[in-house]
Amino acid sequence: MIQTSKSLAEILRVRREKLAELIDFPAILWSGSPSPRNFAANLFRHRPSSHFLYFAGLPLENAVIRLEGGKLQLFMDNPAPSSALWHGEMPSRDGIAENIGADEAYPMVELESHLQDAATIAVQDAASWTQQSQLLDRWVLPQRAPENIDLELAKAIVELRITHDEAALAEIRKAIAATVEAHKAGMAATSTAKTEAQVRAAMESVIMAHNMTTSYNSIVTVHGEILHNEHYENSLEPNDLLLADVGAETPGGWAGDITRTTPVSGKFSSTQRDIYDIVLAAHDACIDKISPGVEYEDIHLCACKVIAQGLLDLGILQGNVEELVDVDAHALFFPHGIGHLLGLDVHDMEDLGDLAGYEPQRERSSRFGLGYLRLNRPLRQGMVVTIEPGFYQVPAIVNNTQNRESFAKYVNWERLSQFGDVRGIRIEDDVLVTENGSEVLSIDLPTQGDHVEGLTI
Amino acid sequence: MIQTSKSLAEILRVRREKLAELIDFPAILWSGSPSPRNFAANLFRHRPSSHFLYFAGLPLENAVIRLEGGKLQLFMDNPAPSSALWHGEMPSRDGIAENIGADEAYPMVELESHLQDAATIAVQDAASWTQQSQLLDRWVLPQRAPENIDLELAKAIVELRITHDEAALAEIRKAIAATVEAHKAGMAATSTAKTEAQVRAAMESVIMAHNMTTSYNSIVTVHGEILHNEHYENSLEPNDLLLADVGAETPGGWAGDITRTTPVSGKFSSTQRDIYDIVLAAHDACIDKISPGVEYEDIHLCACKVIAQGLLDLGILQGNVEELVDVDAHALFFPHGIGHLLGLDVHDMEDLGDLAGYEPQRERSSRFGLGYLRLNRPLRQGMVVTIEPGFYQVPAIVNNTQNRESFAKYVNWERLSQFGDVRGIRIEDDVLVTENGSEVLSIDLPTQGDHVEGLTI
Numbered sequence: 001m002i003q004t005s006k007s008l009a010e011i012l013r014v015r016r017e018k019l020a021e022l023i024d025f026p027a028i029l030w031s032g033s034p035s036p037r038n039f040a041a042n043l044f045r046h047r048p049s050s051h052f053l054y055f056a057g058l059p060l061e062n063a064v065i066r067l068e069g070g071k072l073q074l075f076m077d078n079p080a081p082s083s084a085l086w087h088g089e090m091p092s093r094d095g096i097a098e099n100i101g102a103d104e105a106y107p108m109v110e111l112e113s114h115l116q117d118a119a120t121i122a123v124q125d126a127a128s129w130t131q132q133s134q135l136l137d138r139w140v141l142p143q144r145a146p147e148n149i150d151l152e153l154a155k156a157i158v159e160l161r162i163t164h165d166e167a168a169l170a171e172i173r174k175a176i177a178a179t180v181e182a183h184k185a186g187m188a189a190t191s192t193a194k195t196e197a198q199v200r201a202a203m204e205s206v207i208m209a210h211n212m213t214t215s216y217n218s219i220v221t222v223h224g225e226i227l228h229n230e231h232y233e234n235s236l237e238p239n240d241l242l243l244a245d246v247g248a249e250t251p252g253g254w255a256g257d258i259t260r261t262t263p264v265s266g267k268f269s270s271t272q273r274d275i276y277d278i279v280l281a282a283h284d285a286c287i288d289k290i291s292p293g294v295e296y297e298d299i300h301l302c303a304c305k306v307i308a309q310g311l312l313d314l315g316i317l318q319g320n321v322e323e324l325v326d327v328d329a330h331a332l333f334f335p336h337g338i339g340h341l342l343g344l345d346v347h348d349m350e351d352l353g354d355l356a357g358y359e360p361q362r363e364r365s366s367r368f369g370l371g372y373l374r375l376n377r378p379l380r381q382g383m384v385v386t387i388e389p390g391f392y393q394v395p396a397i398v399n400n401t402q403n404r405e406s407f408a409k410y411v412n413w414e415r416l417s418q419f420g421d422v423r424g425i426r427i428e429d430d431v432l433v434t435e436n437g438s439e440v441l442s443i444d445l446p447t448q449g450d451h452v453e454g455l456t457i
Numbered sequence: 458m459i460q461t462s463k464s465l466a467e468i469l470r471v472r473r474e475k476l477a478e479l480i481d482f483p484a485i486l487w488s489g490s491p492s493p494r495n496f497a498a499n500l501f502r503h504r505p506s507s508h509f510l511y512f513a514g515l516p517l518e519n520a521v522i523r524l525e526g527g528k529l530q531l532f533m534d535n536p537a538p539s540s541a542l543w544h545g546e547m548p549s550r551d552g553i554a555e556n557i558g559a560d561e562a563y564p565m566v567e568l569e570s571h572l573q574d575a576a577t578i579a580v581q582d583a584a585s586w587t588q589q590s591q592l593l594d595r596w597v598l599p600q601r602a603p604e605n606i607d608l609e610l611a612k613a614i615v616e617l618r619i620t621h622d623e624a625a626l627a628e629i630r631k632a633i634a635a636t637v638e639a640h641k642a643g644m645a646a647t648s649t650a651k652t653e654a655q656v657r658a659a660m661e662s663v664i665m666a667h668n669m670t671t672s673y674n675s676i677v678t679v680h681g682e683i684l685h686n687e688h689y690e691n692s693l694e695p696n697d698l699l700l701a702d703v704g705a706e707t708p709g710g711w712a713g714d715i716t717r718t719t720p721v722s723g724k725f726s727s728t729q730r731d732i733y734d735i736v737l738a739a740h741d742a743c744i745d746k747i748s749p750g751v752e753y754e755d756i757h758l759c760a761c762k763v764i765a766q767g768l769l770d771l772g773i774l775q776g777n778v779e780e781l782v783d784v785d786a787h788a789l790f791f792p793h794g795i796g797h798l799l800g801l802d803v804h805d806m807e808d809l810g811d812l813a814g815y816e817p818q819r820e821r822s823s824r825f826g827l828g829y830l831r832l833n834r835p836l837r838q839g840m841v842v843t844i845e846p847g848f849y850q851v852p853a854i855v856n857n858t859q860n861r862e863s864f865a866k867y868v869n870w871e872r873l874s875q876f877g878d879v880r881g882i883r884i885e886d887d888v889l890v891t892e893n894g895s896e897v898l899s900i901d902l903p904t905q906g907d908h909v910e911g912l913t914i
Contacts, residue, residue, distance in 0.1 A: 035492040036581040037504045038710075038801075039808040040600065042673050044501045045687070047494045084853035085792060088683035124493040126583025143497065197668035205662035211654035211689050216499050226545035230502070232668050253495075335542060344495075351496040396541035 008057045009101025011167040015055055015160060017070040022156035025117050025149055026068035030132060031060045032123040045213065049123040050344035050351070051157055053253040057100050065102075066114055074102040075111045111135065119153035121146060124351070145353055158356045161343055163382030168343065169432070171254035172384055173441060175215070176430055178248035179256030180445045182206040186220070186244050187262055190236070196220050197232040199242060207248040215255035215346045219245035224261060224424020225392040227336060238265045241272060243424050247346060255346040257386055258442050259428035275391050275422045278310030280447055282389035283427045286338060290431055290438035296375045296385065300338040303389040304330045304369065315415045329410040331369030332397055339386035340374040342430055347374060379433045384441065388428030393419075465514045466558025468624040472512055472617065474527040479613035482574050482606055483525035487589060488517045489580040502670065506580040507801035507808070508614055510710040514557050522559075523571055531559040532568045568592065576610035578603060581808070602810055615813045618800055620839030625800065626889070628711035629841055630898060632672070633887055635705035636713030637902045639663040643677070643701050644719055647693070653677050654689040656699060664705040672712035672803045676702040681718060681881020682849040684793060695722045698729060700881050704803060712803040714843055715899050716885035719906055732848050732879045733906050735767030739846035740884045740904065743795060747888055747895035753832045753842065757795040760846040761787045761826065772872045786867040788826030789854055796843035797831040799887055804831060836890045841898065845885030850876070 019027065034046035048059050055072070056065050063076035074097045079090040097105035106114075115135055122129050122142040132140035146154045164172065182203040189202035200220040207214060221229045222236060224243030236242065242264055247257040261276070263269075268276055282303040289299050308324040311317040311333065317324055324330055341348035341356060349356035354364065359377040364370075375385060393416075397403060404413060427447055432439045476484065491503035505516050512529070513522050520533035531554045536547040554562035563571075572592055579586050579599040589597040603611045621629065639660040646659035657677040664671060678686045679693060681700030693699065699721055704714040718733070720726075725733055739760040746756050765781040768774040768790065774781050781787060798805035798813060806813035811821065816834040821827075832842060850873075854860060861870060884904055889896045 035501065036599065037501075038507050038581060039804065040581075041807065042803065044492065044494075045674060050495050081853070085851055086683075086685040088680065088686060089852065124495060124497075130583075142493065195666075195668070198666045201662040201665035204665060205658040208658035208661060209652075209655045211652070217502060223545065226543075228543040229545060346499065347496065350498065394542055395546070396538070 006167065007101075008099060011165070012055060012057050012072065013070070013101055014165070016067045016072055018160055019055070019067055019156055020070040022159060023119070023152060025119055025152075026066055026114075027153050028064060028066045028111075028115065028118045028120045029055060030120070030123045030128050031056065031063040032125045032128040033062050035125045048253065049121070050253060050349070051121050052123075053344055054157070054161055057252065058096065059251060059253065060096065062108070063096075064108070064111055066111075066118065071103045072101065073114065074100070074105040075108050075114075076105075077108050117149070119149035121150065121154055121157070121352070142351065154352050154355055158349060158352065161349060162341065162356060163380050164343065164384060164432075165382075168254065169382075169384075171250050171252055172256070172342070172430070175212070175248045175250050175254050175256035176258070176441045177444075178207055178210045178212050179246065179258045180442055181210075182246055182248060183244060183258055183260050183445050186246070187260070190242055190262055190264055191266055194235055195232065196222060196234050196236065196242070199236075199244065200232050200246075203244065203246050207246075210248065212248045212250055215247040215249035215257060219243065219259075222264070222423075224390075224426060225394045226424070227392065227394075236264045239269065239421050240264045241268075241421075241423065241425060243426055245426065245428065249346075253344045255342055255344065255348075256442070257342055257346050257428065257430060258445065259388055259426045260445065260447070261425045261427065269421055271419045272422050272425075274314055275310075275419060276425055278307055278314075279389050279391050279425050279427050281310060282306040283387055283429070283447065286387045286389065287429070287431055287438060287440060290379060290385070290387075290433055291436065292379055292381045292433055294379050296338075296377055296379060297370070297373060299387070300370070300373050301325065303338045303387075304334065307334050307389065307391065314419075315412055316419070317410055318412055319410050324410055325369070327407075327410065328367060328369035329407055332403060332407060332411065333391050333393070334389060335368065335372065335392070335394065335397060336390070337370075337373035337375070339388050339428070342384045342386055350374070381433050381435050383433045385431055385433070386428055387431055388426055390424070390426035391422065392424045393422065463624065464558075465556060468622070469512060469514050469529065470527070470558055471622070473524045473529055475617055476512070476524055476613055477527040479616060480576070480609055482576055482609075483523055483571075484610050485521060485523045485568075485572065485575045485577045486512060487577070487580045487585050488513065488520040489582045489585045490519050492582050505710065506578070507710060507806070508578050509580075510801055511614070511618055514709065515553065516708060516710065517553065519565070520553075521565070521568055523568075523575065528560045529558065530571065531557070531562040532565050532571075533562075534565045574606070576606035578607065578611055578614070578809070599808065611809050611812055615806060615809065618806060619798065619813060620837050621800065621841060621889075622839075625711065626839075626841075628707050628709055629713070629799070629887070632669070632705045632707050632711050632713035633715070633898045634901075635664055635667045635669050636703065636715045637899055638667075639703055639705060640701060640715055640717050640902050643703070644717070647699055647719055647721055648723055651692055652689065653679060653691050653693065653699070656693075656701065657689050657703075660701060660703050664703075667705065669705045669707055672704040672706035672714060676700065676716075679721070679880075681847075681883060682851045683881070684849070684851075693721045696726065696878050697721045698878075698880065698882060700883055702883065702885065706803075710801045712799055712801065712805075713899070714799055714803050714885065714887060715902065716845055716883045717902065717904070717906070718882045718884065725906060726878055728876045729879050729882075731771055732767075732876060733882055735764055735771075736846050736848050736882050736884050737904055737906070738767060739763040740844055740886070743844045743846065744886070744888055744895060744897060747836060747842070747844075747890055748893065749836055749838045749890055751836050753795075753834055753836055754827070754830060756844070757827070757830050758782065760795045761791065764791050764846065764848065772869055773876070774867055775869055776867050781867055782826070784864075784867065785824060785826035786864055789860060789864060789868065790848050790850070791846060792825065792829065792849070792851065792854060793847070794827075794830035794832070796845050796885070799841045799843055807831070838890050838892050840890045842888055842890070843885055844888055845883055847881065847883035848879065849881045849883075850879065
């Protein structure tokens, strides 16, 4: 799946040699198996564990790899002869072993005798984590934080996956290229589409045509204020803003993640333009700050300040910027974090809780305006992060009586009511931390928000 | 989700009153919950249990219904106040209860005190079947056949779901209408598409634009001889046949399931046309036979005979039709069954094994040519079945040395080799059994196979 000047086997060898520098015990990683939908033969399309994909390179099902001292052992059964009827000739264990540069390859039954002192990471599907738990004779559950050697393994993998090698970046660029194309198709479709579903279809169809899948359930909605809105039944009205948060995933599992907000009519109202420009200013300011060593939390706070200043200038907020951000007044309208790690998972390594996102000894803040920050580390060269400031009028927040009272000093609620046609705006790009600064990987997609005519698709 | 002249509550009331005529113990049905993809917050789109959908009507998550004596109790928790931030205002338990005509509605914690003597059916996701097992204090596993009162419940539900009421038919017609539209888009796209993935994208995008999902993983392939081919990476060559087996599913869960095979160039070769016409003749002959009381196995055997006769006429088979079918010579090229039940599941109620598909006391045949038949019952008015004959040159079958030898008398292997450009053909339609015969629900989609120009989309 990974195509660079190096062979897949060579890429994987380097990764596991780096792992061997960090741990002195064997690691065993499961690919997982597909989850059933409404009956056993009707399956959700299998998504292998990202940790498995990182070291095995191929989206296999029902396979296990064992890594020790830079060596790779593959455990999987050859396809049953009868499966050729239904699934065609499938690659054999030996063929796959050669492709990924495995040192040894065994049928699955041999796994049991190779488990001693091995660490693992829980996969998501129940059939597989049940097998992990049974074989290792301890509970390995996706909803439970890893402990002991499993925790040591998780930390080592975080250390590897948190910055991207050349092969990973090549894959991420492919995912982002397809994502950009999908957004362009979505913008072009918005002028004629009648429903959210039609724009979503135009976007995902581009991703599907590339033989990719979405890296998360698309958000394509005129109610951008519903942050995780995965419904598409609304019709598009001329005054609506359409928020599209859609990302492609390559067959090897690498993710793109981009958001654009565009006016259905092709032209912002003046109130929409006012708020959009604030979000865009925050977006640009954050990207300008990205550089190795910079604290991601400071980038988040930079966005908070730009948004607070913008809302102050519009008369929606009152007071001074420092105080507004200190009391989380900005978070009434920007309640989430500025972004997250991007890699094999769209929230990279979120299966490990905050182990990847948070520097050791750091914990989530209890502040409303900081608690949703998914990444709190100094940036490193080779990280890919999202930058995704937004402005939302979430009814549960801005209509909340207690908020109305406790922020009476900071918010001019009457002035806010003049911005009723701005329910939700977000602008999100994917950014690589480079040696001296940053590179916007999704640069091909315009951010100006309206005037989409003449878009090259 | 179901829109007919009757209200949803009225439709559901009739269904559970019919259930109450068949069982005298309570039935408790779980909706199930979404399965995680690569981390806990990245979920596969939830597909509720079909049995739940049949009696609850709405695609709810983490909900349970209890049916007894025609009464409906709903168990679900109201959304947490904090969920409004991420998911918007969600319908309350009481609102849903009113919509579906529940007699009572309780928070989930009350379920435990309403379980006595209740039967259930296992759902597919592990979180839910674990909860079923724990609460009912017995193993309720999707991969285990139901026993005792669970089996009685399963039989009663089969008796209800095996024929469709007016509301169900209205939903199935909607699913099929979107499916037909998707196939037309696919045919139109085939002339310009360069890859299978691009045709698949054109088809699924139509389904998505209707705010529907696919009822199974689409098969869109130039290698139709791989029966369950869920890959889309091949390029389209002018001499290829493209087999597209794609179906839409309505938001309420009702399925369509149609297959067409079209020449990439728009025009069959003479060998492709010869074989296509045989498959089409089998398709038409089977549909002509459909009527209440007719054995579905006889319809399967009708297809076998038409295919055997056609291949005999072409000189690929040798002998007489009765003998060829008796020795399963036809099954070398048509190894699967003629079709299956269609409803809330694309293979309706296949989660119950053969309980729905096979008349009591009947079992799968050990014959190669009959063992894959999914439905073996006399047809009844109100059933919807698929009719899907095919012709395939599966390498694992036709190149098998043992087959080559044991069928030497019946197959002219040299003559067969002249049909190398026919790897896989299938023609599938969805058919309602009516009072006196049948109605092809997918009639709007032409079956002639080529000359797709002028197609109205």
